[in-house]
Amino acid sequence: MKQNARFSCSALKRVCCAVCVALLSAHPIGAALAQGFEAPLNVAAEHTPRMLTSPMLAVASAGSRLVAVGLRGSIIVSDDSGKTWVQAQVPVSIDLVAVTFASAQSGWAVGHGGVVLHSSDGGMTWEKQLDGLQASKLAIDFYTRNPEQIADAEGYLSKEKNLAVEQETQPFLDVYFADDRHGFVVGTFNRIFATEDGGKTWAPLMHRSGNPQEWHFYSVSGKDGQVYLSGEQGRVWRLDQTSQQFVAINTPYNGTLFGITALADGHVFAYGMRGSFFHSSDQGQTWQRSTLPFTSNVMRVIAAGEKRLLVVAQSGQVVQSQDGGQTFSPVTLNSPMPYFGAVLLDKGRLALAGAAGVRIEAL
Template structure:
């Protein structure tokens, strides 16, 4: 099992063991990058790990390349057409029609029709070569970066992208395992590696990326928080009081929150210079977040707890739920509900 499939499952609190022999793998392996996602109505009940809004539409991504969309706030879902069957992790739409999804095997997908059909823009078979060519062209090539690029080529398409963020329909980023970060300024037609522009000497995994107000943040392993310096165009380290993994970042223009393992959430109101812990009263990891149209911040735990803040993240109130279930992503809707994605499919929960 791919090491980074375990990352996705671990975040959901799911333990999986798959016995196999080399003979079985050799006989049955089908490259997910060469196999379109299977169309199946039952797939809507499978594992989903990413959610986004495309205007009034909701779009969910998950295992085996499955992408579903809903035009009624998550009551009914239709399946999109996807050219790969790689597990997908995250999705984002900077406009109602244009969206990007990322996942395992270094795959980056694009849709220009609100998630109904998708095309591949990048995958792990190209990542290493793009890195190698880019860093070979530098005035003073960095031997370590060249070695990393060659390793990517030699090891093949096994490194995932774990999040995506676009400022608009042209400029965006994808981030992932081992310091992977690429930028595009032409809507994904070409990609530029930025591994030389991150304060991440340990090549820690990047788990989340979001813009909060005018600041663009990346969070990851071992308390890693980076913020884009607009002048140098470098992602610089931002110290926080916690050394455990952060899974995501959220907030409002006046406050940024980073969240992760064991219910740890930290809040800053000065662009990341200082942080205070937000007490949730939970030991369960926080794995998802969303912000409502009126600015309320919603956090969702690994176990499925839903917590709501109406004061820019100073305090949170837990919303009682009849049934808890593992959660990997959340998206507020316009109908007074939040859709939660996880190992049990897609659930619509009221939060009013």
């Protein structure tokens, strides 16, 4: 049902685009505009002071540097704890939604159009490692070569061929790297790819996802060799190290889980819509729900000590727990805004990415 709806919308968009191009082409100025259009995946992000205060959807630490990503390919960096920012060199102008750094120098960002960007200089310059069209071709080649080794290889191949024919791309919504070489990117409709060489090559893992319904993956997180995904319908998936399959786990919730945070010793936090917040101490086998003092979407959960947690809400609220998520108290903020991402800094400070850029708050 989801696939058919997606393809029907795509067909409608193509018709509308064709009509618009025809109308534009009938006018001299419109003809020049139509002929000059380039896809955002092939156009570098615009350099403008507006980018420094435009919405930022995620922020990460690259050593002592802060790196934030947002709309229209904007990536900004700060070397003075957020006092001043400069814009990075980015080869795409498509929305970026997640960023991570495995070291002070090596980082990755993902977003719409199935784009995967890599930086080897702490976020100042970026190169495209993968996009949705390339990802689809990789999947087609992979499932074509392995029809007997992979159950339902023909089904995965058919879906990828449909994407290729439609010239569609699926967004990647999150990225996780355990080190400079081993990482995952995940996205809508069961999209998951892995790399073992720092993103030089990528392999599709849709056949290992344990997700026959093709729910969206919203988040990927790891710790101490464990890797977890979260997504629609209250689902969490854990990578089984022996079979290398992602095993689906139910939580006491049937809504969307926007994020998952893996800590040491098997502790995992899953969170999402309407203040949903769940904790597992046994690698996701059992879950306990905690009640938060708000009903807004939970966007980020950060470990700030052995038992201390920070919970960031889209509504602009931050609460903290000193007992591992059993009880919570509010954090007073100087200048709240709608939040989408956060990262903990030293000296008791928190960098918050949101509707008006990045702000630093003392805890």
